[in-house]
Amino acid sequence: MLKYIRACMWIALLPVMFTGCKHDELTVPDTRESYRHAGDFVKNNYDLQLFNAALEYTGLAAGLNGEGPFTLLVPNNNAFNELGITRVSDFQRLNKDSLKQAMQYHILNRRLPVNEIPSNGVDVRYLNLAGKEVYLTFASFDPKVPGSQVNSLFVNGSFAVKKNVVLANGILYVMDKVMKYTPGTVQQFLAAQPEYSVYVAALKQSRLWEQLSGAGPFTVFAPDNAALERQGITMENLTAYNPDKYITARLFGMYILSGKNLFLTDFQALSVIYGTPSLSATIANDNFRYLLKAIKNTYQVSPTEYWLSYSDPENPALGNQGTVYGNTSRKNDNLTDNGIVHYLPDLVIKPKAALKK
The missing domain is CATH 2.30.180.10 (FAS1 domain)
Structure with a gap:
């Protein structure tokens, strides 16, 4: 915009x-x-x-x-x-x-x-x-x-x-x-942002891309190129992270929340109305779960803080893992015609945790 x-x-x-x-x-x-x-x-x-x-x-x-x-x-x-x-x-x-x-x-x-x-x-x-x-x-x-x-x-x-x-x-x-607000779909929004080019390529390679042109809604926490590079994933070596070796629904797909239209401040409102500022669900096409939480300090009028983590039902004693924190307000709450895109500064599930056994 x-x-x-x-x-x-x-x-x-x-x-x-x-x-x-x-x-x-x-x-x-x-x-x-x-x-x-x-x-x-x-x-x-x-x-x-x-x-x-x-x-x-x-x-x-x-x-x-x-x-x-x-x-x-x-x-x-x-x-x-x-x-x-x-x-x-x-x-x-x-x-x-x-x-x-x-x-x-x-x-x-x-x-x-x-x-x-x-x-x-x-x-x-x-x-x-x-x-x-x-x-x-x-x-x-x-x-x-x-x-x-x-x-x-x-x-x-x-x-x-x-x-x-x-x-x-x-x-x-x-x-x-x-x-x-940006006219078009979540897919079009991501494709137009150079900083998400590696993530876009990863979604295409993992056959997770086409869904984002559908009716939705979708809420996407998109890791940028720098976030992927920190975990060793670049455009040059992306083909190594393919569905034959990795559970790509876990590695790249966990950031796509289908059927949800979530602004970060929605969690603050839900905390007031229902007593919880978080959302937990099973990752689509995987057995891992994600936990998303966000808090807005309305007294200091500061940016909304958010946390995204995961848990492994087969290892419940480990609790929530891989927590990524963010509060970069200007990069979040990007509304499109079929969903919302937020920025994520790192990968929650690292490649090693997504390797097929």
Whole structure:
């Protein structure tokens, strides 16, 4: 969706920082106040300045002062900084049409206050201005603890750091991540990323590739070329890791979770709603099991941390093995039309553990 742009001179932002415009505090206004329209509110809040710059560059800003109604899921400046976008002029380097679609993805053409979002609803879908679906998960309370209110809202793996800001023509939420959507399939997404070229070749060699063009959904934790190379697997020697010698469903296929559409923040919501932040199941076409766990610290608004490990039912005393940890937020929660792709920094099951006996 967005190219990662390296940070440049901070001085470029100074003219914006010292404008004479009033900077609204991001608080829910009293019902007696006169609310601003969405476009004006975003423009006059410095913490939303990069989102406003993207709106102006793509020609979307003026329309947000129209009748609406709108619901804005606005990434704050820190969310753009995570992608390497640190100043207004950085947007000039991006493809305008692609950026426009990305910004439309953060806008719903309806008014959606918190009290209309289903309590404890997981991945409830709403259409956005781009005609695509966004996935809202609202962990509102713990059903096992009466009166325990949490009210954490997650959208496509992003966390709402501010909710239900009332506008003259809609509602605004401030999000801690830029949501990432790429048209096409998981297969097409992986094929288009050079850093996953060895994993793509491994899936093709193992006859695990074609499934990813199907209806899905699929959640894929994709090891990049560097992760595979750390375990001795490169494009040059990949043919040695073939189905004749290795259980490839274990070595390469364990990272494909079929029938699941999982954003990392879903686990935080499930922890609230059901009391567990983890998922365990048997690896497809193998007897090993995987365990996936993720935790989001909503108080510090830090990246979601995740762990993926495996266990061998024939050796239960060994417990969970091969745990790989990650928290690289900008590489995760890549939504496609048939699933989600996350980045994995290492192999969970090393080649030796996948050798056929």
